[in-house]
Amino acid sequence: MEKEQLKQQLKEQIIQFLNLTNLTPNDIKDDEPLFGEGLGLDSIDSIELIVLLSREYGITIEDPKEGRKILVDINTMTDYIIGHRTK
């Protein structure tokens, strides 16, 4: 899968998973921070995104703190998925 295609798919999954019904994939910029400023997600969302990575890409992250380094923005998530996906 092309990287850009993966980014688009990931954005759709995030919107669906976190029920961000007021957003479309185009509203999420690749370098926009997911937490704090930017999308404004919180600690529960970060756990939900770890579950997303597990269910959709077979990536296991045990420590949520470790997760925060991966879940910075769409770019960092995409790079991590490319390097670690098992499905």
Next chain:
Amino acid sequence: MSRILVTGLGVISAIGNNAQENRKALVEKKCGISTLSLFNTRYSGLRPCGEIKTETGKLLSTLQAKEKGTTRSSALALHAFHEAVQDAGLTAKDIASSRTALVGGSTVGGMCLTDELYHDANKSENGSAYLSSYDCASVNLYLQKRYQMSGTINTINTACSSSANAIMYGARLIKNGFAKRVIAGGADSLAKFTINGFNALHILSPENCTPFDKDRKGLNLGEAAAFVVLEREEDVKGKKCYAALSGYGNSNDAFHASSLSEEGDGPFLCMQTALQVAGLDTAAISFINAHGTATENNDLAESRAMLRLFGTPPPFVSTKAFTGHTLGAAGAVEAVFSILNLNYQEIYPGIHFTHPIPETGLIPETHYRKTSLQHVMSNSFGFGGNCTSLIFSKV
């Protein structure tokens, strides 16, 4: 208005089947956290819990609870309720009186039957025996029916502070003249539902929990039931009294659905309100039974709130290292422990503590000792920012 006195205690937890057994374990530092053995979950060997090692069927038959659809939470509640009313010397007529109220807290209710609930809720079979036993109210409705109670009956859910609020509400029913005596407390049993819920939040410890320790790894879940009998001072002349309920405060942290604000505003405010209601200065508090779940968030926020309110906090401990976090029952269990502190004029030690949290430097009590205690505070905080603090006083 005369004081509100505690005239009866009942408790069942992982460290004992009654108040005396619980006290003995606390004195002897006997931890009740173990590997789950009575019900089936993937986390049996992975997440230790404060499990009561008596099967539900055995509990029910010992209590002669033969009614169809009686859950483990109701059985535990009945066990502790029975001990409390016996201890207070209440007759069947006293309990059934329209002037006797029952207020109980629960968060799990009948959801301990996770598999049955799954089938009933998805209408996959013809309906189990537990169709009207899943909600939180089912526990107190069971007690109401069993004891033919005709006074005010109420169930409160403020997550992990539920039964602290039940005790607070009970005292207010008496103060406002809606009851002459109140049996107040709570019950919760272990459930796949809560084990998976707290695990999904990554706050269940894979080891014995270590409240207020720098390296704490989260909480251990537990199960328990506890009740206290509250009566007006003028009605209990000559009767055995354990303590007075002198203060209570309820406030909301209004910060986040599942974690406390960094400075612990909710905890600070509920402790402060409890002191105001009791008419006491911070210096009057001899001891605190802290909420102390051993999660990263709670212990830091609670420590900061204690430091802000007290300057130098009084001796404190979290007994959740013995019982696990018993959720809706925790406030009542710890109220009973606080009352035992006062009654025996002794401090139960914290266990599994090694290093203080660097940001606060607070060190819980780690040794059993006899000492003079006048007023003991018990803290309970729950999801949704629901914070409650109770103050019991020596009589």
Next chain:
Amino acid sequence: MAQETIYPGIPPSILRRMGKAVRMGIGAAIPIAQQNNVDGIIIGTANGGMEDCIKFLNQIKDYDEGMLTPGNFVQSTPNAIAAQIGLLHKNKGYNITHVHRGLAFENALLDAAMLLSENPHHQYLLGGVDEISDYNYNIDWLDGCFKKEKISNAELYNSNSDGTIAGEGAAMFLVNNNSVNAVAKINAVQTLHTTNEEDVRQALKQFLQQQLPAAQQTDLLLTGENGDARQSKCYIAAESLFDSHTTIARFKHLCGEFPTASAIALWLVCYLKKLPQHMIKRQGTASAVRHIIICNNYRGLQHGFMHITLEQGLHNSI
């Protein structure tokens, strides 16, 4: 089914996690909480976010206790409604959730009455909320709560079969001790657990004697009659205490049956300028409605009475 509004005033970032009960509760609370400074939040709800609760339960089963998303779990606790209102309005005051099934709202009301007696200058947000989710509907269906046959709400009271129709709703009130501009005065609330209709009659009789001195009469009795043949005996017993002066009305054809439906009854008597004909069971001779008794029961066991007076008076019928 409750028709939901678009919920102005709830940020989408918060709305996205809420189940229907939380949305309804907050939607009803916002107009009050935005315009008034409240000292605390008191909610009655039997189930709170039942839908989220079972969504999480289904995850446990479907993923065999594997990696689960915690959002549903956090929203599944019944106190989520009161907590979210507190969170949204940064209200750090008293915050509690009464969950005693069919008397959750009555107990919340009693709590409010005690708070106002303890803190006479305070004011509180009081409400009752419950939702229909597929799941509690299924459980109550299996338990025989609902009619097996199809029925229109207009025919509810003519039905002789067991069961009623499901309902849901949220009603919120601002309560204080200030009678200026007050819509209604709630004088008393009383609760009772019994399956015996004679106990209900005696308790209501005593309640009326305490509440209404000889010279005053009940102008309106609003009952929770719900078309369930098993429960009609309690309402018949209650009605037997009122003479031809009293108009008898009912409301569950409007909102269906749910554990905190009595909150809707209270809202109706506060809100209605006159009683529509479809609510009236028996027209009384009272020309204006001042004293109102609400008499409700949930599943024939949990009974609640409220005494309300309207300062303005409610015009009887058309």
